[in-house]
Amino acid sequence: AARARAQAAGRARTDFLATMSHEIRTPLNSVLGFAGLLAETEDGLSPAGRRKLELIAQAGGSLATIVDDILDFSRLEAGRVELRPEAVDPAALLADAASIIALSAQSKGLSLSVEADLEAACDYALDPARLRQVLLNLLNNAVKFTASGGVRASVALETGVDGAERLRFTIADTGIGIAPEVQDRLFQRFSQADGSISRAFGGAGLGLAISKTLVTRMGGEIGIDSALGKGATFWFTVPAVPARAADAVRVEQEAAARVLLVDDHPMNRELGAAMLILAGCAVQTAEDGDEAVRIAADGGFDVILMDIHMPRMDGLAAARAIRALDGPAARVPIIALSADVMPHQIERCRQAGMVDHVAKPIQRDALITALNQWIGRESAAA
Template sequence: MKPKILIVDDLVENLISLEAVLEDFDIELFRAFSGEEALKLSIKEEFALVILDVQMPGMNGYETLEMMRQRKKTKYLPVIFVSAIHQSDLHIIKGIETGAVDFIPKPIIPDILKGKVRVFLDLYLQRAKLDYLLAEMEQANLNLKIAKDKAEEATRTKSMFLANMSHEIRTPLNGVIGISKLLQKSELTDDQKELLNIVTNSGENLLMIINDILDFSKIESGQIQFETIDFKLQELVENVFQLMKFKAIEKGIKFNYSIAEDVPEFLCGDPLRINQILMNLVNNAIKFTHQGKVEIHIELVDRHESMTRVLFRVIDTGIGISEEGKLMLFKEFSQSETSITRKYGGTGLGLAISQNLVCLMNGEINVNSEIGQGSEFWFRLPLKEASQQLEEKKTQQIHHHHDLRILLAEDNAINQRVCELTLRQLGYACDVANNGEEAVAMHQDSAYDLILMDMQMPVLNGIQATRMIRVMDKDKLVKHPVYITAVTANSLVEEQKDCLLAGMNNFLSKPFSEKDLLTVLQEVIQTKIKKNQPEHECIQ
């Protein structure tokens, strides 16, 4: 669109003269024969410049400009005065003080007028371009905000879906794994043990897939949390070795590990996540190795003050990976070859999760491999050396207190039975509430030492029931409130926070192990022991 210029003069011959001077410009000219007409046009149109005569009947140029400066739209509109009044500088000064950008005396010298008009047209075009860019930027920001809101909503929806699916899958899986673990402790024939091991391994493999999907979702939505604690490297690697050696034995391959002597014995970082990465890499190595061996090697890269870089290598003599296959590694929901998923299974998430975890811990991960020559997956992590050597903690066996009063709030009949039998094997009995409302009523009638509280129940869920119990205990001025542990198939960070904010003391994710349950029981026992200790009187 062409820039618009308004020329104002009460004499038509002067307007024609101005139009002739400006005819070479690519502009659109508007005429006004009075100040009043100029004001009306300035409100209606968007002008780049006004060339305004001073001496006009009625409203003169000074008065016209004063009125323009009072209006928002024309407050900063460039105006050039043209006038035959040039005998005194006072007229020019008055014009500038009124708000004009310049003052040209008549008779007009065309080249001077053209030069000044060209300057203001350039400024107008630059401002128009800047306004256009700002409008584009605002629209882009708006689009980004809309896209961000949609992405956040999609993430929330996905998280809710995964949480619900996790609950629905984990609930029956808890029954499968729980019952199989209980049966493994009973007297069975060799054939029965073999079949039971298949059931247990299948359940645990399914649980690993669910955990992979949830971990990927947590990383994607920024919910992953890292600990910074002291740990003993030997214990971490030994734990991985003990958990994975049976798979290696089943396949008839050798499995061992080594830690270089110069690697610090005690480090500071997140042992749980390092364990998870190693488990993923070792599990893959054993899966894709049919003969030969799998080895874990841990070496020192370098030391800088208190920071140590440690190299973890998992080497196998398996099928190897092609150059094309390497391009697919570390990508979510993908395998190195299309045939891998069909033959070996898996979600294709393990390496993607491992890479994300390593990167979030400021490390590096990669692979060296050739088809038929095995693979070496490695990752380097910067870890602090432990400030002081960890004391070897001797596991203190706490004698079971069979007088613990335990309430299980769980609506699923299978999970009720699994938990009852697990507690019975540990030497405890429990009462059962089928929903949150029953749990509140039962605790009101008979105070419990421990409530194992399911999160998703009819009538009242675990959060609602816990809040009611905490209010009830507070109203009764209970000195030692009941210990409440969430037992749930949900494992997202928000749900754990919700449990603690509601007043729960702990959190167990289904399917939980006997060891996890025993840890909770021992904590309750320790708390009960402290409660029963007599308070020491102060000696006056």
């Protein structure tokens, strides 16, 4: 009986997190998306107006990060995160992560340097998404807690006492530093050095706990060297397993890709269409699954972007109905475009015949990457 109650409580927590994630991500999609579009397309904005847009984007991004951290920690705690190693250049990945936070460092007048002490042209078997997540967490913290000076990121190959080679990543800053007596609890969930940290700098105190869990899953270790007022150096190691790089394939489109965008929310349709048109796509929209199936049956689309929660016919039912059509229309790749981001929700999308998933709030780079991957290909789920 106690086990049944615990399992029911676990299911209730998962359902609650999934529902709240969806409800928060949906309006965030419009806030972040339209702020980005305004900043990119409106040349007549005053400096003050552009600054206000940046503040909107920063605040929305902070909220999205907190939602992601809570979901990530829940998935890790439940053992639902799988590592997907592939051939990765650690130096390039570190440089890429540093470039993402470069503007934040520049806006604070901080220097940012990246160093690599590795053999040339050697890739390693790593999960790039999870490794980038740890690096961004540490880099963002370094910039956040540094008022002057700079941040230095490095990666080097080292040999442990057991003779095994490891990659050692180091993120050093000249910030506020951390007293030795509070360093042990930094990697615990919902924990920060003291209560004033969250008031002054924000955050839910989950980032380092997530980072430690991910590094441990990768077979490595993470730690910190710091003193109050003397900056901080976070480091972590992962096994250095050489891998052969796979050849990259990119689909070239001579004509504009035809995209069917399906979403019941008018604001989401407007935002998605604007992003796709800026990317050079020809866009047609549908406001529910029933309309999407009728339009898809006429054919001619290179890819379908499908929301999940819609009236009359939801995205899962619509995907199954499209897969049941006759001819080429049944083989068009369907990509979920949804605020449903829990692993079991993404798996339901794949079982319904969808080939990929792009989370809301939409990050344009992620959307374009998914389109490039699937445009010109037919789905094997038909």
